[in-house]
Amino acid sequence: MAEEAAFILLVEDDPDISAIAVMAxxxxxxxxxxSMRTGADALHHLQHAPKPDLILTDNNLPDMEGVALARAIRRAMSEPPPIAFFTSSVRAVDIGRYAAAGAVGTIAKPFDPIGLAAQVQVLLRSTLA
Structure with missing residues (x-):
């Protein structure tokens, strides 16, 4: 029997990075x-579409920080989906902020397109434990 596909919501404003990540x-x-380009688009999508299994968000969005997006999602949803950061801001202090906002992990940019799906699968498995 085939496994049901996991639904990922990618929030990334750079169209090139988004296209590569989606293909990967x-x-x-x-x-x-x-894929959504802004935090506002992601919030709107979450109100009108099935809940994703994982949200993968950049922290540097044009309309808000990913940390603010994560907090807004947690306020708006009684059972929010897991959120991971997909960002070049990966200093220890940044990762601490993401964890404080409830992130299940961080994937650093630049990223390896060949390994991205495997990294996401690890994050998905960590949310089932």
Whole structure:
């Protein structure tokens, strides 16, 4: 029996990075991806679409920080999806802020497109434990 695909919501404003990440994630047939460019778009999407299995967000969005997005999602949803950061801001202090906002992990940019789906699968498995 085939495994049901996990739904990933990618929040990334750079169209090139977004396109590469979506293609990389689609290398895994067990992942489906929807991409948003702003925090506001992601919040709107979450109100009108099925809940994703994981939100992968940049911290440096044009309209808000990913940390603010994570907090807004946690306030708006009684059972928010897991959130991980997909960002170049990966100093220890940054990762601490993400963890304080409830992040399940961080994937650093630049990223390895070939390994991205595997990194996301590790994050997904960590949310099931």
């Amino acid at each position: 994630l689609h290398l895994d047939p067990n992942l489906t991806v929807t």
